[in-house]
Amino acid sequence: MIEPTQPIAEPGIPGPEARKWALIAHLSGFLGCLIPFGSLIGPLLVWQLKKDQDVFIDDQGKEAMNFQISxxxxxxxxxxxxxxVIGFLLIWVVIIGAVILMIIAAIKANEGKAYRYPFCWRIIK
Incomplete structure (x- = not known):
């Protein structure tokens, strides 16, 4: 009997490849630390290049993109x-909140669960 090379996903749960690309879509927001507008470019590239491969990648790519726009x-x-002056305090709240929420989203995507960011303006439907 031939062993499958890729683990077979359970029905309703995204496969390992889809979970990996959804995780990358969420974590690609950290590109903003390296290049200007990288936090927008990273999720956009992952979403546009991989959205046709799986519904889960499309959904999580849109969610990551909407969050980075927000x-x-x-x-x-x-x-x-x-x-x-209040902006100096608020910018730290935004940065720390974004980092925490991106990590949570990446963990959930890796588990195969669709994640919805709180406080997110969903421009892309």
Whole structure:
């Protein structure tokens, strides 16, 4: 009898390849630490290149993209609020919150569970 090379996923649970790309979509938001606008470019590239391979990748790619857009808009608002000093505090809240939520989303995606970010403006449907 021939052994399958890839583990077979249970019905309703995404396969290992789909889970891996969903995880990468969420973690690619950290590219913003390395290159300007990387937090937007990373999830966009993963989503656009892999969305046709699996419904789970498409869903989580859109979710990661929407979250990064929301974080970028919140960061822009914080920069504007730095004129009245409160922005310096709020930018740290946004950064720490984004890091924690991206890690949680990546863990959930790796488990094969669809994750929905709280406080996220879902522009891409």
């Amino acid at each position: 974080v970028a808009l919140a960061s822009l608002l914080c920069v504007l609020l730095m004129v009245i």
